[in-house]
Amino acid sequence: MSTFASRNAFDPADVQGNILRGYHYGRVRHLILEVHHAAAARRWLGQCVSGHPDAPQITTEEHWTTRPASCFNIGLTYFGLKGLGASKASLASFPTEFKAGMAGRSVKLGDIGESAPNYWAEPFDDPSKVQLIASIHADDLVELDRVEQQVVNAGSGAAFILHTARDGWNFDTDHVHFGYKDSISQPRFIGVHDPDNHADGQPQAPIGSMLIGYPTEYQGIRYNIPQPDVLGRNGAFNAFRILAQDVAAFEAYLDTAADELLDHPLSEELLALGAEASFGPDVSRREAMREIVAAKMCGRWRNGVPLALSPTTPNPEHEVSLTNFNYEDNDATGCPYGAHLRRANPREAAIVQRAARHTRRLVRRGVPYGKAFDPAKPDNEERGLLGNFICASLGGQFEALMCDWINLGLEDPQITGSNDPILGANFRETSWFHIPLKSGKNINLQGFPRFISTRGGAYTFLPGIPAIRYLASL
Amino acid sequence: MSGNSSWMNSLVNRMATSKFFNYLAGHVLVPYWAWRTPVYAQHGGPRATIPPGDNMQRMMNLILPLKDKTAVGRAKAALAIASNLDEIYAGLDNVGTVHFARFVIIENNMCMISSYDGDFSNYIRDFVAQLGTVFDSVVALIEGGDDMIPTKENIDAFINWVHDRDVYQIPDTATDLLRYGTIGHSAAKADGPDDLRLMPRALILQLHKNPNSLLGSGYRGYPGLSVAQIRHKMGLGW
Ligand code: HEM
Numbered sequence: 001m002s003t004f005a006s007r008n009a010f011d012p013a014d015v016q017g018n019i020l021r022g023y024h025y026g027r028v029r030h031l032i033l034e035v036h037h038a039a040a041a042r043r044w045l046g047q048c049v050s051g052h053p054d055a056p057q058i059t060t061e062e063h064w065t066t067r068p069a070s071c072f073n074i075g076l077t078y079f080g081l082k083g084l085g086a087s088k089a090s091l092a093s094f095p096t097e098f099k100a101g102m103a104g105r106s107v108k109l110g111d112i113g114e115s116a117p118n119y120w121a122e123p124f125d126d127p128s129k130v131q132l133i134a135s136i137h138a139d140d141l142v143e144l145d146r147v148e149q150q151v152v153n154a155g156s157g158a159a160f161i162l163h164t165a166r167d168g169w170n171f172d173t174d175h176v177h178f179g180y181k182d183s184i185s186q187p188r189f190i191g192v193h194d195p196d197n198h199a200d201g202q203p204q205a206p207i208g209s210m211l212i213g214y215p216t217e218y219q220g221i222r223y224n225i226p227q228p229d230v231l232g233r234n235g236a237f238n239a240f241r242i243l244a245q246d247v248a249a250f251e252a253y254l255d256t257a258a259d260e261l262l263d264h265p266l267s268e269e270l271l272a273l274g275a276e277a278s279f280g281p282d283v284s285r286r287e288a289m290r291e292i293v294a295a296k297m298c299g300r301w302r303n304g305v306p307l308a309l310s311p312t313t314p315n316p317e318h319e320v321s322l323t324n325f326n327y328e329d330n331d332a333t334g335c336p337y338g339a340h341l342r343r344a345n346p347r348e349a350a351i352v353q354r355a356a357r358h359t360r361r362l363v364r365r366g367v368p369y370g371k372a373f374d375p376a377k378p379d380n381e382e383r384g385l386l387g388n389f390i391c392a393s394l395g396g397q398f399e400a401l402m403c404d405w406i407n408l409g410l411e412d413p414q415i416t417g418s419n420d421p422i423l424g425a426n427f428r429e430t431s432w433f434h435i436p437l438k439s440g441k442n443i444n445l446q447g448f449p450r451f452i453s454t455r456g457g458a459y460t461f462l463p464g465i466p467a468i469r470y471l472a473s474l
Numbered sequence: 475m476s477g478n479s480s481w482m483n484s485l486v487n488r489m490a491t492s493k494f495f496n497y498l499a500g501h502v503l504v505p506y507w508a509w510r511t512p513v514y515a516q517h518g519g520p521r522a523t524i525p526p527g528d529n530m531q532r533m534m535n536l537i538l539p540l541k542d543k544t545a546v547g548r549a550k551a552a553l554a555i556a557s558n559l560d561e562i563y564a565g566l567d568n569v570g571t572v573h574f575a576r577f578v579i580i581e582n583n584m585c586m587i588s589s590y591d592g593d594f595s596n597y598i599r600d601f602v603a604q605l606g607t608v609f610d611s612v613v614a615l616i617e618g619g620d621d622m623i624p625t626k627e628n629i630d631a632f633i634n635w636v637h638d639r640d641v642y643q644i645p646d647t648a649t650d651l652l653r654y655g656t657i658g659h660s661a662a663k664a665d666g667p668d669d670l671r672l673m674p675r676a677l678i679l680q681l682h683k684n685p686n687s688l689l690g691s692g693y694r695g696y697p698g699l700s701v702a703q704i705r706h707k708m709g710l711g712w
Contacts, residue, residue: 095630107522108593219603224630352570352702352712355600395595395630403522404592408529410571413702413712416591417526425524 009214010207012061014234014464018073018135018365019210019390020061020192022183025071025137027169028367029144030240030386031151032123033132033160035083040155041132042084046472048074049465055154056136056147060465063193070138070147074468075238075460077101080131085474086231093227094461097395098237102457103127108403110425115454121242123163124456132160133240133460166242168367168386176368177245177383178422178451179294181304184322185345187361199324202347202358209361210236212392218359223393226461231471234464236390239398242456244384247373250451257445258289269437271312278313293445296435297421299341307335332436338415340422343405351411353404360401363390382455394459426450507675508682515683518640519594520691527698528691529592531573535641535688536586538616543582551584551615558608565605570712571597573701584616591700594640598633602626642684648677649690 017023035041047055059071076084078099082091097105103117103124111117123129136147144167152162176182187205188194208214213225213233226232261267262285276288291314295301301314308327309320311334327335327342327349335342342349344362351357370383391397407424409415414434419426421433428449435443463471520532540547555562555577566572575588590597602609606626613619618635625632644652681687696704702712 096634105522107524110524112524218599220606220626221599221603221629222627224628350712352700353596353600354568354570355603356596359603393630395633396599400593400596400599404596407524408526408592410592410700410702413700413706416530416700416703417698 010211010234012063014466015061015211016073016236016462016464017059017061017071018137018388019236019363019462020189020207021195022186022365023059023071023137026139027137027141027144027167028386029136029138029148030166030168031134031136031148032130032163032166033134033151034123034129034163035080035131035159036161037155037158038083038085040159042472042474044154044159045074045084045468048072049468049472054150056134056150058465058468070136070143072137072147073135073462075133075135075240075458075462076471077127077130077132077458077460079128081461081471083131084471086471090227090231093224093232095224095226095237095393095395097399098459098461101127102239102241102459105399105459108399109454110402110407110419111454112425113450115425115450120454120456121164124242124458127458129161129163130458133458166369166386168369170367171372175302176366176385177247177370177373178250179302180298180300181302182366183364184300184304185341186363199321201324201326205358205361208392209359209397210363210390210392212236214392216359216392218396219355221396223396228470231463231467233467235467236392236462237394237398238391238460238462239387239389239394240458240460241387241389241454242369242384243387244382244453244455246449246451246453247383248378249449251373251375253448253451254290254293257293257448258286260445261289261293261443262286264443266437266439266441266443269439269441270435270443275312278315280315296336297339297433299335299339306341307339309334311335332414333438336433336435337412338409338418338421338433340406340420343409343411343415343420344401346405346411349412352413353411356400360397360405361391362397362401364388365390384452384455390462421445421448423452424450504678504682508679511675511679513676513679513683516642516680517637518642518684519637520643521645522593530698530700531589531591531694532594533643533688533692534586534588534590534594534597535686536584536636536639537580537641537686538584538586538619538639540579540582540584540615541617541619542615547615548579548582551579551612554612554615555584558611561608562605565601565608568604569597569600571600571701584612591702594637595633598636599629602629602632641686641688642680643688644677644680644690646690648674652677652689 044055048058051057056072059073078094078101106117118125134151136144138144148165154160174181174183187209190204190206206215206217208216212223212235215222261270270292271285271289276283276285279288279291291302295307300306303314304322305314305316305320306322306325308325310316326347330350366385366387369386370381373383389398404410406420409418418432426448428447431446431448433445437443519534523529540551542550566575571591573589575586578585578587602625606624610623610625613622613625622628622632622635705712
């Protein structure tokens with residue numbers, strides 16, 4: 001073990017590479033597989049971690065000097081572990097939410113109505129078919145196809161049934177549908193080399209908030225290690241979500257809200273007369289107001305600048321950090337309490353569940369899918385985000401965030417009873433979003449629909465490398 | 475309608491509410507049904523639900539059987555709570571979502587009865603984060619508790635353990651069925667509930683598995699408000 005690894009108390013060669021760092025490739029392809037022939041599938045898994053020339057090699061957390069043409073990682077659902085032949089006792093040792101699967105937790109996650117699992121795209125509507133998700137990261141389609149072919153050929157074509165392949169690609173420098181710059185905030189980990197090394201005002205997260213088998217920041221709480229130890233340790237859990245984004249509805253709502261706000265008696269508190277000039281050349285008051293609504297809902301301007309550091313304009317006079325900010329003195333006149341960013345990570349702000357501070361952090365690896373929306377040529381094609389939300393405990397982190405903070409808003413009494421304006425399970429009839437103003441008054445936006453719906457997904461376990469060897473040996 | 479069949483009807487009707495029939499139903503018929511139609515014991519506590527109001531002031535009624543079922547055992551349990559009371563209250567305060575909580579010894583059970591906002595697992599996890607070390611001395615006195623200690627290091631198992639010991643909540647809809655004299659019969663309340671034939675079989679089977687139950691989601695004096703909202707409105711600081 002290198003000194004680096006011993007400081008971290010984990011060996012980077014034991015951990016899949018997509019957990020603690022982002023690869024920054026232009027494209028991703030997720031292959032949704034069902035184990036067809038267990039022995040062949042197990043043999044192939046072994047080949048993926050032993051340098052076999054015909055099998056894609058699992059990318060680990062080890063540093064590379066030259067960037068490979070592609071990276072390859074796998075996740076297994078409960079049905080996947082079962083399909084590979086994990087023992088009853090081993091299966092039983094996994095956390096309840098993982099055993100229930102994402103579809104089994106739908107109400108907790110707000111997957112209701114059209115987002116309910118029975119409406120999910122195939123094969124996600126039948127969770128037993130979603131067993132292994134193989135993710136290929138590369139810059140070009142030729143490489144994605146090459147690796148996909150290697151997977152399809154596994155066990156002379158008998159190991160898996162390929163149900164579907166889901167492609168995502170980065171467009172326009174990390175912007176996502178709805179026009180926001182994404183992939184800015186990520187937890188930084190104690191002792192793990194962080195090449196970007198952006199300052200951020202938050203304590204570094206212990207490795208145990210992502211990897212199974214290490215101490216967490218949660219006052220001595222340790223998440224159970226799935227058994228046997230070699231299987232559970234150094235793994236992580238992942239919520240894979242196919243989230244469709246209704247761009248037309250979102251942009252239309254920005255129009256409606258901007259018109260409403262321009263007529264609002266308090267409109268100048270949001271946008272002082274003439275302030276639209278700072279938004280860009282020839283930007284109208286209405287266009288500026290649209291950007292204000294989009295920013296308040298998110299917590300960042302669409303160009304990524306955080307509201308906490310630049311409350312009134314997306315183009316602050318002096319450059320501000322994109323990552324190093326907090327909700328000082330619990331102020332919400334910049335970033336509202338109910339904004340997506342603040343709900344998803346309240347940082348140092350006061351929260352109701354004080355015991356949970358800093359404990360519900362997630363690594364987010366999301367890539368858009370579907371063509372960029374062109375307002376000049378509106379269409380009904382599906383587009384959205386292929387999201388991976390990674391953590392050591394789905395119950396303690398991902399679900400806790402979704403059911404109490406994103407929806408419901410328990411973390412602050414001023415938003416309790418409302419859902420995240422961007423991501424929440426909203427209904428036009430009941431939705432509301434408060435924008436606190438410097439004068440102490442609030443502007444209340446209402447009547448917005450649900451903008452993001454769930455089209456599929458699965459809870460997967462991202463096994464460590466020794467765990468993959470163990471599964472291969474079953 | 476012939477006189478004969480109305481005589482039969484009235485016999486059957488009388489039989490249904492007779493002591494003999496009730497005895498037969500409770501001791502023979504229900505176990506027979508349960509054998510024919512196996513039913514899983516539903517988890518205790520409230521079900522996952524979307525409307526915000528239903529996620530506030532949810533009820534927990536934990537029944538934890540004491541290992542030592544003598545006065546000495548009960549005294550030990552009383553002592554375990556009493557000697558840690560300040561820490562327990564401070565911890566509950568830091569969980570932030572608890573309206574009230576009380577410990578009651580009923581027969582030979584330590585009962586913890588509380589009302590909390592939001593998700594059950596989050597509540598228990600935060601509770602353990604705050605209080606696990608103190609609460610372990612209570613868990614040690616409970617049947618099956620030893621396997622859970624230290625709770626901080628068995629958090630997933632402990633949440634399930636608690637969930638299994640939270641009293642089954644008869645859904646509001648089923649409670650309404652009982653209230654209004656059950657399905658298909660708009661019969662007056664008076665003849666409804668004690669007539670076993672009119673009660674939903676699924677409910678009876680569930681109560682066979684879950685002998686303790688909470689009827690519906692309970693009464694709330696200030697519906698739909700979280701602890702923090704109340705504190706905030708009263709200017710108490712949350
Ligand atoms: C299509 C769906 C989604 C969209 C469009 C979206 C959009 C965004 C944007 C634009 C940001 C700011 C960029 C950044 O800070 O990196 C952000 C941050 C974040 N989002 Fe989302 N998001 C989506 C789904 C989710 C989901 C499902 C979760 C988790 C439950 C989530 C959790 C977070 C977190 C934790 C942050 C970072 C907050 C911080 O550390 O300050 N997002 N999201």
